[in-house]
Amino acid sequence: MLYGQLFLDGLAMGVVFVLLCAGLVLITSVCRILFMAYGIFYTIGAYTTWFLAVKMNISFFPALAGGMIFSGLIGGLFYVILFQYLQRRKGSFLATLIASMGLMMFLQQASILIYGTQNQGIPTVFPGVLNLGSIHISFDKAALIIISIVITVILFLIYEKTSIGRSMRAVSFLPEASHLFGINSNAVFFLTLMLATGLAGLSGGLLAPVYGINVTMGNNIVWTIILMVMLGGMDSLIGAVVGGLVIGQILSFGQYFIGSSVQILVFIIIGIVLYFRPQGLMGRGVNIEV
Amino acid sequence: MNLRRLLTVLATIGLITVLVVLLFGCKATTTTTTQITTQTTTTTTTTTPKVLKIGVLNYLGWPPGITEDKLFKILADDINKKGGVTIGNEKYTIQLISYDTQNSQEVAVAAANRLVYQDGVKFILSDGRQTSGCTDITDAEKVVVICGTPDPSILNPKYKYVFNATSINTSPAVTLGWFAKNHPQFENYVAAFTDDREGHMINGIFGGMFTAFNIQKTDIFYPAQQTDLSAVATQAMQLNPDVFIWQGAETTVVKSMKQAGYNGQLFAIDAKPFSDLTRTTTPQELEGLIDGALPTEFNPPLTQGAIDFKALYTAATGKWDDPALDGTVLFNCLIAALQQAGTTDTDAVAAKISSGMEFDTPLGVAKMIPRADMGSGNRTVDLIVTTFIKQIVNGVPTVIATIGPAEGMTYCETLFKAK
Numbered sequence: 001m002l003y004g005q006l007f008l009d010g011l012a013m014g015v016v017f018v019l020l021c022a023g024l025v026l027i028t029s030v031c032r033i034l035f036m037a038y039g040i041f042y043t044i045g046a047y048t049t050w051f052l053a054v055k056m057n058i059s060f061f062p063a064l065a066g067g068m069i070f071s072g073l074i075g076g077l078f079y080v081i082l083f084q085y086l087q088r089r090k091g092s093f094l095a096t097l098i099a100s101m102g103l104m105m106f107l108q109q110a111s112i113l114i115y116g117t118q119n120q121g122i123p124t125v126f127p128g129v130l131n132l133g134s135i136h137i138s139f140d141k142a143a144l145i146i147i148s149i150v151i152t153v154i155l156f157l158i159y160e161k162t163s164i165g166r167s168m169r170a171v172s173f174l175p176e177a178s179h180l181f182g183i184n185s186n187a188v189f190f191l192t193l194m195l196a197t198g199l200a201g202l203s204g205g206l207l208a209p210v211y212g213i214n215v216t217m218g219n220n221i222v223w224t225i226i227l228m229v230m231l232g233g234m235d236s237l238i239g240a241v242v243g244g245l246v247i248g249q250i251l252s253f254g255q256y257f258i259g260s261s262v263q264i265l266v267f268i269i270i271g272i273v274l275y276f277r278p279q280g281l282m283g284r285g286v287n288i289e290v
Numbered sequence: 291m292n293l294r295r296l297l298t299v300l301a302t303i304g305l306i307t308v309l310v311v312l313l314f315g316c317k318a319t320t321t322t323t324t325q326i327t328t329q330t331t332t333t334t335t336t337t338t339p340k341v342l343k344i345g346v347l348n349y350l351g352w353p354p355g356i357t358e359d360k361l362f363k364i365l366a367d368d369i370n371k372k373g374g375v376t377i378g379n380e381k382y383t384i385q386l387i388s389y390d391t392q393n394s395q396e397v398a399v400a401a402a403n404r405l406v407y408q409d410g411v412k413f414i415l416s417d418g419r420q421t422s423g424c425t426d427i428t429d430a431e432k433v434v435v436i437c438g439t440p441d442p443s444i445l446n447p448k449y450k451y452v453f454n455a456t457s458i459n460t461s462p463a464v465t466l467g468w469f470a471k472n473h474p475q476f477e478n479y480v481a482a483f484t485d486d487r488e489g490h491m492i493n494g495i496f497g498g499m500f501t502a503f504n505i506q507k508t509d510i511f512y513p514a515q516q517t518d519l520s521a522v523a524t525q526a527m528q529l530n531p532d533v534f535i536w537q538g539a540e541t542t543v544v545k546s547m548k549q550a551g552y553n554g555q556l557f558a559i560d561a562k563p564f565s566d567l568t569r570t571t572t573p574q575e576l577e578g579l580i581d582g583a584l585p586t587e588f589n590p591p592l593t594q595g596a597i598d599f600k601a602l603y604t605a606a607t608g609k610w611d612d613p614a615l616d617g618t619v620l621f622n623c624l625i626a627a628l629q630q631a632g633t634t635d636t637d638a639v640a641a642k643i644s645s646g647m648e649f650d651t652p653l654g655v656a657k658m659i660p661r662a663d664m665g666s667g668n669r670t671v672d673l674i675v676t677t678f679i680k681q682i683v684n685g686v687p688t689v690i691a692t693i694g695p696a697e698g699m700t701y702c703e704t705l706f707k708a709k
Contacts, residue, residue: 002528005550009520016518117353118611121570129549138549141520211517211542212570215353220515251513255521256528260485260511 001134006252008137014248015145018152019203020221021228021240023196026159029172029235030192033083033096037104038200039222044107045071045201046208046217047115053122060125064205071201076194078103083193084186104219112215122209140210147206152241155199159237168192172235231270233283242281339374342382342634344624345405345414345433347398347424350390354614355417358438361617362386362415364606375625378632387411395423402427412636413628415620418444418454425452432636434627434643436620445664445671451640453658453671455623456616460659460674460702462559463499464693465582467701468679469557470503472691476555479507480531482522482543484514492537496559502708507535512543519543523550533557541571548575555580563587563612564680564687573685583680583689584615585653592654592678592689599652619651619675623658626650644669648695651675657695663706674698 020042027035049067052058058066082103086095126139159165170178171188179185204217211217224247232243247266254262273281346362349355366384374381387409389401402424405411414428418439428435429449437444438456445454481496483489493509500507508529512522523546526534533555536543544556561582568576585596599618604610626649628634631642647658647670654676661672677698679691693701 002524005524006521009518009524012520013518112353112356116611117356119566119569121568124572127572129551131551136550141549207517209570210545217517221517224515251516251518252521252524255512255516256525259525260513263485263513 002256005135006256007249008135010249010252011245012137012141012145012248013251014245015148016203016207017221017225017228017248018241018244019148019199019206020225021232021244022152022155022237023199023203024225024229025232025234025237025240026168026192026196026199028229030168031083031087031189032093032175033087033100033193034093035193035196036097036100036222037107038100038196038225039218039220040104040107040111041071041075041197041200041218042204042221043111043213043215043218044074044204045198046204046213047111047120048201049205049208050120050122050213051115054120060122060209064202067205068198068202071204072194072198074107075197076190079190079193084189087189108215108219115215117215120208120213122213124209138210144206144210151199151202156237164188164191227266227270229280231273231280233280235284236280236282239280239282246281339381339383341385342375342377342413342628343385343387343409343411345409345411346386346388347391347401347405347414347416348388349393349417349419351393355390357613358417358617358620359388360607361603361613361615362388362621364603365618365621367606368602369625375629377628377634382634391417391419393419399423399427406431406433412634413624413639415617415624418456425449428452432640434624434636434639436624436643438616438620442664445661445666447665447667447669451636453623453640453643453673455620455656455658455673457619457653457656457673457675457677458560458616459495459672460698461561461582461677462496463502463705464674464677464698464701465559465561465679466496466499466505467503467704468677468691468693469580470505473555476532477506478530478532479505479535479557480510480526480529480533481507481535481537482510482512482519482526483537485511486514489514489537496535498708499559499705502705517542519546520550523547523552526550527552535559541567541569541576545571545575558582561678564682565612573682576682577685579682580690581680583678583687584612585678586610586615587612587680587687588689591652592692593652593676595650595652595654615652619653619656619673622649622651623647623656623673644671646670654678655695659695659699659702661706674702 024038027033045067048070049063052063052066053060082099083096086092086099089095124140126143128139130137130139130142159168167183167188170181170183171185175185228243228247229240231246232239250266250269251262254265258265346359348359350359363386366386369375370383374383387405391398391401405414406427412433414433414435416435416437418437418441425444429451432451435452436455437452439454444452483493489511510522510525512519519542522543526547527550531554534547534552535557556576556579558581561584563584564587585592586600591597591600600610627639627643627647630647631638643658649656656673656675658670659672659674660666660668660670674695676695677693678689680687681690
């Protein structure tokens with residue numbers, strides 16, 4: 001049952017990243033921003049959830065909601081004061097990229113000042129291990145998988161079935177022309193960034209009881225997320241899911257058979273995929289004017 | 291491109307260049323100076339205390355550097371509040387001149403140059419991450435440098451004024467030697483490290499120790515940024531370990547091992563505070579763990595120095611958050627050397643440190659030791675400190691061994707001879 005265990009490990013790894021990938025895809029495809037500061041919102045959400053759950057002694061799920069809302073509000077705030085002005089300019093991609101890198105550094109240092117340098121943790125919400133023969137999975141990881149799937153489905157429903165989702169898709173297809181159809185693209189960008197950064201904060205809070213919290217966790221994870229999104233397609237939510245699941249399995253099986261060189265394998269596979277499909281597995285190709 | 295546009299472009303480039311030079315010129319020599327001038331006359335001498343400048347070279351972009359910088363400031367402020375430190379017949383207040391090395395060799399060298407030639411310091415405390423590039427400068431000017439690094443280059447016998455005052459080369463050897471001696475039944479050790487510079491460096495250090503004590507160990511490396519370590523645990527479990535060892539205070543890999551069904555011995559070579567271990571892992575998941583212990587993680591702390599330091603730190607910061615104590619050893623080493631030498635003459639201070647100096651620290655009694663294996667001869671350039679060993683029993687850390695410097699040296703000599 002070794003392969004069964006490895007598959008389950010890979011599923012756990014992949015599913016928890018799907019939320020993060022989905023948020024980044026939203027920002028990239030709708031807002032046309034390569035949002036390098038995305039990882040720091042994951043950190044902010046985790047620390048905020050920790051603060052509410054451990055320091056303020058609030059129950060975990062309300063604390064999680066608090067972390068998500070706080071991250072979303074910070075993301076929305078920085079859209080209003082920074083990105084909305086940069087997006088109006090010609091060649092805004094580079095400007096927003098640099099701005100997001102600056103924002104990442106700023107928020108990183110702010111997090112250290114506010115939350116300190118100590119690693120933190122949230123007590124396990126679902127203790128215990130589920131044993132299925134010789135296959136093991138902790139209850140908190142199983143819950144994580146289920147919650148991630150539910151939230152991903154909700155996100156899909158919002159994106160596909162609601163008017164705001166239609167607006168997002170319209171703006172991602174034709175950003176310049178969408179306002180001719182009465183869509184306030186600024187409002188769409190604002191809501192998208194809020195939603196995506198809120199998702200990142202939610203992911204941070206969800207993963208905190210399982211993996212702990214440290215000030216560099218966002219920086220560590222952002223590159224993995226970007227790889228997953230590139231593999232799946234930078235403008236495809238389904239691609240985000242596929243990318244997350246595929247890389248999760250590669251990391252799991254690769255770690256067992258080839259050790260830490262699995263990172264190289266991931267890059268090779270992504271390189272091969274992008275060579276034959278530059279838009280990613282499920283992407284349709286985002287036209288970005290640099 | 292017409293002339294006007296060309297001039298505009300050139301002017302813009304020039305302006306940016308000037309801004310960059312100013313920015314990095316200031317940033318490379320960021321100063322956080324703590325200058326406490328004596329305002330009282332409570333000293334025993336009737337003259338105003340002199341100022342002892344101590345340079346600090348630390349990488350402030352990561353938590354250990356920030357913590358160490360903070361510890362230096364707390365200790366210096368405490369000395370100054372008490373009227374200064376007595377060296378010989380003189381009283382000195384301490385002025386810290388701190389620069390961020392930014393984890394860059396070039397920036398560290400520039401900062402060292404500034405400390406030595408502009409600020410005129412004769413004593414430097416350093417995290418040692420970039421010291422090897424600075425040591426030629428400091429040694430040439432007879433500046434005493436106390437480092438906290440396992441970097442072997444600073445133990446090069448050509449240097450006369452630089453010393454390692456962290457127990458990272460010795461405490462793990464003492465812990466491992468004691469463990470191997472008292473647990474001969476364990477044969478199959480499996481260790482997990484991050485696949486980055488730090489992980490490989492620690493593996494290199496540990497690898498030598500395991501070989502010296504005739505312990506067979508299988509290493510597993512995993513990507514440093516990997517969050518979920520269940521695959522690492524699956525890989526480790528397939529090796530049927532008697533003892534599982536991991537790097538760092540982050541216990542995610544231990545949690546993953548327990549969730550994968552591991553019931554063997556957990557062992558950690560470098561002391562990890564119980565509060566750090568249990569941030570993401572329950573005491574039950576750590577049951578039976580044998581690890582080095584810090585005096586400050588117990589209530590009350592195990593040494594008088596730890597009691598005093600804990601009170602000082604709590605008063606200064608408002609809370610006790612289990613800071614790493616290596617910085618206190620560096621600081622105490624320098625102050626003890628100055629006091630025992632009775633002078634600020636760097637030749638005398640270096641000679642005092644080089645001759646087996648003993649001094650008190652919050653970690654316990656510390657002693658400078660020679661590293662003949664590194665070619666230092668009888669000159670004592672490294673450090674050993676009292677080693678406490680704990681075991682998690684019924685979810686509570688319990689001291690199971692106290693190993694003084696003399697006994698600890700027997701284990702270290704096994705390691706040094708094997709090199």
